[in-house]
Amino acid sequence: MRSNSIRSIRRAELSRAAFEAVIRYGLRKATLDKVGEIAGVSKGVVLHHFKDKSALLEAVFRRSNTLLSESVVELYRYAETPYERLWAIIVANFSQTIFNPSVCHSWVSLISEVPHNIGCQRVQIANNERIRSNLVHELKHFLPETEAQHAARHLGVLIDGIWVRAGLLPEPVSSSAAISEMEYAVSKMLPYDESSAAKHKEARKKIETVADIALGSKAFKDRSLQA
Structure with missing residues (x-):
């Protein structure tokens, strides 16, 4: 049992190192040697836990x-209404903790590998489904079931599109600008009379404020490092 626990901890450490290597050097230059350097271990140790670069990817x-899932869960802790829970999902996808130029540029490289890596495909499909399910759950408070499903799909596509665009453009896309793109889409897909608009704006403001504090806190970063 202890051996399995140590192995799991080591794999988590190497996964974090690999993530950091891709951000620092880009996908092509993120070699197993560089992953080992960041983790403070030899290439042999990396190979012991991941048989090749594909597994590491x-x-x-x-x-x-x-990281994205943990951000959503953390913001959910402070969301008290359907409006705030919807904005918790949106803000978590574009929080400054993960939505920054270096990560966005790396993400473009990573997703280009998805068609060639079955493991990555499984992870990405699961992640897309989780986002869709979360969105549908909250959108049903505003729309009939079928419309909520369609709106969730379109919002999911928009989230992916903003990330890709941010990774391709030479100028950085700010977290606030990305969230505003989502707000525009929400205003067109959901009931958005004067009262609803005010509630959405209040919810966005609250969750963005919470995200700046909670997702940037040492406690949250420490927990995410252990994942």
């Missing part, structure tokens, strides 16, 4: 999606 995908 899958671990990077899992790591990035875990």
Whole structure:
């Protein structure tokens, strides 16, 4: 049992190192040697836990999606209404903790590998489904079931599109600008009379404020490092 626990901890450490290597050097230059350097271990240790770069790449995908999932869960703790829970999902996808130029540029490289890596495909499909399910759950408070499903799919596509665009453009896309793109889409898909608009704006403001504090806190970063 202890051996399995140590192995799991080591794999988590190497996954974090691989994630960092991709951000620092880009996908092509993120060699197993560089992963070992960041983790403070030899290439042999890396190979002991991940048989090749393809397996390590899958671990990077899992790591990035875990960070996103943890961000949503953390913001949910402070969301008290359907409006705030919807905005918790949106803000978590574009929080400054993960939505920054270096991560966005790395993400473009990573997703280009998805068609060629079955493990990465599984991780990405699971992540897309989780986002869709979360969105549908909250959108049903505003729309009939069928419309909620369609709106969730379109919002999911928009989230992916903003990430890709941010990774391709030479100028950085700010977290606030990305969230505003989502707000525009929400205003067109959901009931958005004067009262609803005010509630959405209040919810966005609250959750963004919470995200700046909670997702940037040492406690949250420490927990995410252990994942």
